Amino acid sequence: MNNENxxxxxxxxxxxxxxxxxxxxxxxxxxVVGQTVTAESATEVCGGKGANQAVAAAKAGGKVTLxxxxxxxxxxxxxxxxxHQQRVGCDRVSATSNCASGLAIVAVEDSxxxxxxxxxxxxxxxxxxxxxxxxxxxxxxSVLLLQLEIPTASVLAAIRIxxxxxxxxxxxxxxxxxxxxxxLLQVDLVCPNETEAAAITGLPVATLAEAETAARQLQQRxxxxxxxxxxxxxxxxxxxxxxxxxxxxxxxxxxxxxxxDAFAGALSVRxxxxxxxxxxxxxxxxxxxLAATRPGAQPSLASRHEIESLRNPT
Numbered sequence: 001m002n003n004e005n006x007x008x009x010x011x012x013x014x015x016x017x018x019x020x021x022x023x024x025x026x027x028x029x030x031x032v033v034g035q036t037v038t039a040e041s042a043t044e045v046c047g048g049k050g051a052n053q054a055v056a057a058a059k060a061g062g063k064v065t066l067x068x069x070x071x072x073x074x075x076x077x078x079x080x081x082x083x084h085q086q087r088v089g090c091d092r093v094s095a096t097s098n099c100a101s102g103l104a105i106v107a108v109e110d111s112x113x114x115x116x117x118x119x120x121x122x123x124x125x126x127x128x129x130x131x132x133x134x135x136x137x138x139x140x141x142s143v144l145l146l147q148l149e150i151p152t153a154s155v156l157a158a159i160r161i162x163x164x165x166x167x168x169x170x171x172x173x174x175x176x177x178x179x180x181x182x183x184l185l186q187v188d189l190v191c192p193n194e195t196e197a198a199a200i201t202g203l204p205v206a207t208l209a210e211a212e213t214a215a216r217q218l219q220q221r222x223x224x225x226x227x228x229x230x231x232x233x234x235x236x237x238x239x240x241x242x243x244x245x246x247x248x249x250x251x252x253x254x255x256x257x258x259x260x261d262a263f264a265g266a267l268s269v270r271x272x273x274x275x276x277x278x279x280x281x282x283x284x285x286x287x288x289x290l291a292a293t294r295p296g297a298q299p300s301l302a303s304r305h306e307i308e309s310l311r312n313p314t
Contacts, residue, residue, distance in 0.1 A: 009273070010061065010062065010063045011061070011062045011063065011142040011143065011268075011269050011272030011273055012062070012063050012065075012140065012141045012142045012143075012272075013054075013057045013058075013062040013063065013064045013065070013141060013142065013143050013145060013265075013268050013269060013272070014064075014065050014067065014137050014138050014140075014141035014143070014144045014145070014167075015050055015053055015054040015057065015064060015065070015066050015067065015144075015145045015146075015265075016050065016066075016067040016068065016126075016131070016134075016138070016144065016145075016146055016150070016154070016155070016158045017048065017049055017050020017051070017053065017054075017066075017067075017068055017123075017145075017146060017147045017149060017150055018048035018049050018050040018051065018068060018102055018120075018123040018147065018149030018150055019048040019050060019051045019066070019068045019069070019070050019079050019083075019093065019101065019102060019122075019123065020046075020047045020048030020051070020079075020101070020102035020103055020104045020118070020121075020123070020149075021044055021045075021046060021047065021075040021078070021079060021101060021102070021103055021104070022044070022045045022046070022047035022048075022103075022104045022105075022106050022257075022296075022297050023042060023043075023044060023103065023104070023105050023106065024042065024043045024044075024045050024106045024108060024255075024257070024295070024296060024297075025039045025041070025042045025105070025106065025107050025108070026039060026040045026041045026042075026043075026108050026109075026110075026295075027039045027040060027107060027108070027109055027110075028040070028109060028110050029109050029110070029111075030107055030109045030113070030114075030115050031107075039107075043295075043296070045296040045297055045298065045299060046078070046079055046082040046083075046297065046298050047104055047106075047257075047258070047297035047298060048068075048079075048102055048104070048123070048149065049147040049149050049172065049174060049261055050066060050068050050123075050147055050149065050150070051066065051068070051079070051083060051088070051298070052258050052261035052262075052265070052297050052298055052301070053145055053147065053172070053261045053264050053265040053268075054066040054083070054086075054088045054145075054265065055083070055086045055088055055265070055298050055301050056258075056261055056262045056264070056265025056266055056287065056291075056301045057145065057265035057266070057268055057269050058086055058087040058088050058265075059086065059087075059265075059301050059302065059303045059304065060265060060266040060269040060270070060283075060287060060302075060303075060304050060307065061269050061273070061304045062265075062268070062269040062272070063089075064087070064088050064089060065088075065089040065091070065092055065137050065141070066083065066088050066089065066090060066092065066093055067092045067093070067126075067130065067131070067134045067137060067138075067158075068092075068093050068094075068123065068126055068150065069093065069094050069095070069096050069122040069123060069125050069126050069130070070093060070094075070095055070096065070101045070102075070122050071095070071096050071099040071100040071101035071102075071121055071122040072095055072096065072097055072098065072099060073100050073101055075100075075101040075103075076095060076101050079101060080093060082298070086298065092134050092137055094130065095122075096122040096125045099121060099122045099125060100119070100121040100122065101121050101122050102118070102119065102120055102121040102122060102123040102149070103118075103119040103121060104116055104117070104118050104119070105117040105119075106257055106297075108255050108257065108295070111253070112253030112254050112255050112256050112292065113253075113256060114255065114256060114257050116257070118149065118175070120149070120150075123149055123150050124150070124151060126150040126151060126154045127151070127154060128153060128154060128157050130154065131154050131157040131158050131161065132157070135161050138158055138161045138162055138165065138167060139161060139162075139164075139165035139167060141162075141167050142167070142168065142272040143167070143168045143169070143170060143268040143269075143271065143272050144158060144159075144161075144162040144167050144168070144169045144170070145170050145172070145264060145265070145268045146158060146159065146169065146170070146171045146172070146187075147171075147172045147173075147174055147264075148172075148173055148174060148175055148176065148177045148184075149174075149175065152177050152179050152180075152181070152184070155171075155184065156181070156183055156184065159171070159183070159184070159186060159187060163186065168188045168189075168271070168272070169187040169188050169189075170187065170188065170189045170190075170191065170264065170267070170268050170271075171184060171185075171187045171189070171190045171191070172191050172192070172260065172261075172264045173190060173191075173192050173196050173200060174192065174193070174196055174260065175196075176192075176196050176199040176200060180200065182221045182222055183222075185218060185221050185222030185223045186222045186223075187222075187223060187224070188223075188224045188225060189223065189224065189225045189226070189227065189271075189277070190218055190223040190225075190226055190227070191226075191227040191228075191229065191263070191264060191267070192218075192228055192229075193228070193229045193230075193231070193260055194206075194211065194228060194229070194230050194231070197211065197214045197215070197218070197228045198214065200218065201214045201217045201218065203217065205228065205230075208230075208233070208236060208245060211228045211230060211236045212236060212238070212243060214228065215228055215236055215238040215243075216238065218238075219238055224240075225237075225238060225239050225240065225277060226238040227267075227281060229260060229263060229288070230248075231248070231256075232248050233248060234246050234247045234248040234285070235248070235281055235285055237277065237278060237281055239277050239278065244278060244281075246278070246281050246282055246285055248285065248289065249285055249286050249288075249289035249310070250289075251289045251290075251292055251293050252293065253292045253293065254292065254293050254294060254295055255292065255294065255295045255296065255300065256292045257296070257297050257300070258291045258296070258297040258298065258300050258301060259288040259289070259291045259292040260288065261291075261297070261301075262284075262287045262288045262290070262291035262300070262301050262302065263284045263285065263287060263288035264284070265287070265301075266280075266283055266284040266286075266287035266288070266307065267280045267281060267283070267284035267287075268280075270283040270284065282311075283307060283311070286302075286307050286310050286311050287301075287302050287307050289310075290302035290306060290307065290310065
């Protein structure tokens with residue numbers, strides 16, 4: 001039991017998703033097409049949206065199981081060792097023969113904004129058979145947390161298992177996949193950022209009013225509840241028919257790479273603990289803000305104590 005967890009129980013969070021090694025390159029400004037820039041540094045950091053969200057949930061107080069794949073390369077052991085060190089259960093992570101682990105090239109400029117290129121590697125081999133083999137882990141969870149860095153068919157299979165088992169399902173629809181289907185929206189909560197919401201709906205999401213319109217469309221298309229994260233403008237929450245706007249935590253961003261993953265992981269834990277989505281959003285907003293003030297993906301993720309300390313300074 002995590003002593004920092006102030007909830008009545010330790011929520012069980014199943015995460016089905018990607019595991020990557022991130023090559024993080026820092027530069028003054030991101031290059032434009034055809035431009036070469038000199039970078040300030042390059043660092044290997046454990047990442048992947050699935051792994052990031054699993055670590056975020058574990059550090060926020062959840063008991064976490066990760067379902068996914070690594071390759072048979074030098075990165076694989078480093079990735080698994082790191083996850084174990086972060087209290088993430090890896091018994092359901094499989095090794096893929098003759099395959100590289102997932103790789104992300106992350107370029108971060110001095111403003112904290114980033115651009116990312118993904119090489120799926122073993123993540124592209126997370127199969128329907130993998131999902132079925134781990135049905136008990138999904139059905140026994142408090143929350144199933146999903147992203148879109150593994151095959152869409154496997155994500156859909158996990159959604160169906162959770163739905164049939166009555167398990168709360170949260171989808172972070174990133175990156176928006178080319179084979180999008182609205183069955184992905186048959187979840188309890190979908191939480192895109194403004195760019196992803198615009199891509200899924202085909203609508204502009206430049207203002208709060210536009211975000212509301214996009215959120216209502218996503219709900220009409222299947223999602224029970226919708227959250228759209230809006231960066232420094234906060235978070236729009238469509239909880240059933242109730243619309244709320246949660247203000248952002250003021251920060252000076254250093255690296256926003258894992259801010260969304262920190263938000264999703266922390267939100268899943270707090271929602272399971274309290275059954276209060278607005279409270280979960282407020283908690284997760286602080287977790288996301290803290291992650292944006294630090295470099296790297298998993299190294300930026302805050303502990304439960306850090307989140308609570310920023311929420312309740314003494």
